[in-house]
Amino acid sequence: MEANVEVVAERKCPIETVIHIVGGKWKPLILWHLLDSNKRFSELEKLIPEVTQKMLTQHLRELENNRLITRTIYPTVPIKVDYSLSEYGLTLVPVLKVMCAWGEIHNQMNSSVRVPARVGVQI
Amino acid sequence: MEANVEVVAERKCPIETVIHIVGGKWKPLILWHLLDSNKRFSELEKLIPEVTQKMLTQHLRELENNRLITRTIYPTVPIKVDYSLSEYGLTLVPVLKVMCAWGEIHNQMNSSVRVPARVGVQI
DNA sequence: CGGGATCCCGGATGATACTG
DNA sequence: CAGTATCATCCGGGATCCCG
Numbered sequence A, B: 001m002e003a004n005v006e007v008v009a010e011r012k013c014p015i016e017t018v019i020h021i022v023g024g025k026w027k028p029l030i031l032w033h034l035l036d037s038n039k040r041f042s043e044l045e046k047l048i049p050e051v052t053q054k055m056l057t058q059h060l061r062e063l064e065n066n067r068l069i070t071r072t073i074y075p076t077v078p079i080k081v082d083y084s085l086s087e088y089g090l091t092l093v094p095v096l097k098v099m100c101a102w103g104e105i106h107n108q109m110n111s112s113v114r115v116p117a118r119v120g121v122q123i
Numbered sequence C: 001c002g003g004g005a006t007c008c009c010g011g012a013t014g015a016t017a018c019t020g
Numbered sequence D: 001c002a003g004t005a006t007c008a009t010c011c012g013g014g015a016t017c018c019c020g
Helices: A014-022 A027-036 A041-047 A053-065 A087-091 A093-112 B014-022 B027-036 B041-047 B053-065 B087-112
Strands: A069-074 A080-085 B069-074 B080-085
Touching (some): A014 A027, A014 B027, A027 A053, A027 A069, A027 A080, A041 A080, A093 B087, B014 B027, B014 B087, B041 B053
Antiparallel strands (some): A069 A080
């Protein structure tokens, strides 16, 4: 990671902005767990067993750089770090809730119905 | 694309579902434009000049398979096809709106403020 | 404990040419 | 017009090892 500032590309479509910010493979889960309470690095590892350390670190960094989460370092030995939603991150919560609600409905629909693809209306 | 039904993976976090559905590189833009009105394939190409035909087709197919959009074929010569939000797709609109609203605010913030990355609170 | 540094793969994306 | 087919490329993500 060369530059210390993230280049915020010009996104004409604000939806893309949101996708870019919460769209990483593990970011929804991370935010999901932080929604509950602050979490240490090792706690997140346990809560999301499939994630590798590298990806957890990387996604936490991105969320941090986007100011959604706060990283607090306790310079004890051994070191302790915990992550929490920032004030700004909290403003995203309603958005996440709405997404969740729709996602749940969609999941339910698709658990019962197999999607018949490519129907293709003809006129 | 082998199977004609999409395997809907078990997603514990509904946010991931939404990301999966609208998170393709070009999907937000496509939906964005369809939000306005029905669009023909060639219209979408003009509205999103950077997309290749292949990717436009692919993402339209995925949106169609997820039932968010409807593909209507007019077998004229030359053929005419147009895409529109389906009824189900319309249920996603409020979600998109909320995402848009937050995304716009975030974009404005980041257009004026350069993000100072990795502040790292110490205690 | 909480990472960083490297190497690597596969799927996502792109470029180009062709077609019903 | 609205795609499909093929080949090339890029990059997110994983595996592994190392470090203060």
